[in-house]
Amino acid sequence: MISLERYPREITLRDGARLTLRPMVPEDADRLWDFFRRIPPEDKMFFREDVSRKEVVERWAEHLDYDSVLPILALEGDRVVGDATLHRNKTGWKQRVGTVRVQIAPDFRKRGLGMSMIREMRHLGEKAALHYLLAEAIEEQQPAIRAFEKMGFVHAVVYRNFVNDQKGALHNLVVLLYHMTYSEEEMSF
Amino acid sequence: MNHSAWYNVPAWVRYNFTMPLSRMTCPACGADLAYDSHQAEKGPDGKEMCPYLGRPYSKLRAAHDLIYFGKWRKMDATTTDIRRAYHQIGRHLKAIGEVLGTKDLPAARRDLGKAIEAFQAGDPEGESPDSLRFMDHALSYAHTAIDDLLHEEGLPPHDPMEFSKWYDAVEVPFKEEW
Numbered sequence: 001m002i003s004l005e006r007y008p009r010e011i012t013l014r015d016g017a018r019l020t021l022r023p024m025v026p027e028d029a030d031r032l033w034d035f036f037r038r039i040p041p042e043d044k045m046f047f048r049e050d051v052s053r054k055e056v057v058e059r060w061a062e063h064l065d066y067d068s069v070l071p072i073l074a075l076e077g078d079r080v081v082g083d084a085t086l087h088r089n090k091t092g093w094k095q096r097v098g099t100v101r102v103q104i105a106p107d108f109r110k111r112g113l114g115m116s117m118i119r120e121m122r123h124l125g126e127k128a129a130l131h132y133l134l135a136e137a138i139e140e141q142q143p144a145i146r147a148f149e150k151m152g153f154v155h156a157v158v159y160r161n162f163v164n165d166q167k168g169a170l171h172n173l174v175v176l177l178y179h180m181t182y183s184e185e186e187m188s189f
Numbered sequence: 190m191n192h193s194a195w196y197n198v199p200a201w202v203r204y205n206f207t208m209p210l211s212r213m214t215c216p217a218c219g220a221d222l223a224y225d226s227h228q229a230e231k232g233p234d235g236k237e238m239c240p241y242l243g244r245p246y247s248k249l250r251a252a253h254d255l256i257y258f259g260k261w262r263k264m265d266a267t268t269t270d271i272r273r274a275y276h277q278i279g280r281h282l283k284a285i286g287e288v289l290g291t292k293d294l295p296a297a298r299r300d301l302g303k304a305i306e307a308f309q310a311g312d313p314e315g316e317s318p319d320s321l322r323f324m325d326h327a328l329s330y331a332h333t334a335i336d337d338l339l340h341e342e343g344l345p346p347h348d349p350m351e352f353s354k355w356y357d358a359v360e361v362p363f364k365e366e367w
Contacts, residue, residue: 011343012343013345015345116340119296126295126296150329151333
């Protein structure tokens with residue numbers, strides 16, 4: 001169980017906008033659905049589930065299990081403007097690998113929120129004693145890829161024509177990996 | 190004599206070409222500043238104020254910006270400029286390490302580790318043709334480590350461009366991407 005004592009917590013973006021970060025609770029279903037409704041169709045093409053259907057988001061809210069999927073929301077007042085999730089396996093061969101997904105509202109992009117959300121995911125990964133964080137992005141999503149790289153993620157592999165969007169077109173999938181251990185020796189002069 | 194007339198500059202611009210820049214070394218954070226005194230903010234005592242004053246991690250931010258806006262990144266940098274910057278980066282990383290030594294922030298320590306790795310690869314005394322690139326990476330990871338510290342306190346990331354006018358700097362591309 002990851003300690004969530006640090007939430008809710010306030011953050012300030014470079015332009016002065018003040019947001020609250022906290023884990024999603026069942027009562028957030030409507031807010032989160034509203035957030036996904038505002039995501040551009042071209043971004044939704046790569047979602048694993050059809051988030052334009054309200055019942056999908058309601059199902060997530062009803063079945064929250066932070067040990068499997070921990071969603072951290074960024075809120076401006078009562079409005080969700082960012083959603084980052086840490087996906088984990090409780091047992092098995094990938095239990096030390098966490099998968100990170102981040103989605104930012106269009107009007108909050110290029111303001112540093114994506115970087116802040118990745119920082120939160122790194123923190124939670126540490127608290128969950130993970131060894132690796134993994135993120136996937138379509139090659140066209142260059143701003144997101146650069147943000148992950150700036151936060152220390154490295155390209156693990158690029159799968160050519162690996163995934164299809166909802167119209168059937170194929171895209172390259174970039175897998176980024178963040179190694180969570182670093183020896184004290186490497187940190188000394 | 191009105192020197193601005195030599196350059197066809199209107200008098201209201203108040204630009205003094207005989208003494209273009211003022212200089213200040215902040216006793217609190219060590220910032221080494223070169224600036225137009227007409228544009229500097231002044232404190233209640235009428236004296237020019239160091240822009241880092243009262244900001245969290247002011248010493249780390251000032252040290253970062255001194256290197257960031259340093260001559261080593263310019264086309265006409267000399268070998269001496271580059272060597273000086275390399276040693277400044279080394280001292281900067283050490284100072285960040287001292288701050289992080291008092292915090293439980295493994296991700297920030299990892300960013301510092303990457304900065305040190307790049308720093309060690311970028312020694313200009315060595316044979317590496319990529320020395321400047323490694324130095325730039327070291328400074329970039331150092332910036333990330335400072336931002337990690339600020340994020341933990343809920344503060345916005347450090348933006349060097351906010352302080353550029355204190356370093357007589359021409360614009361350096363810097364853009365938040367995501």
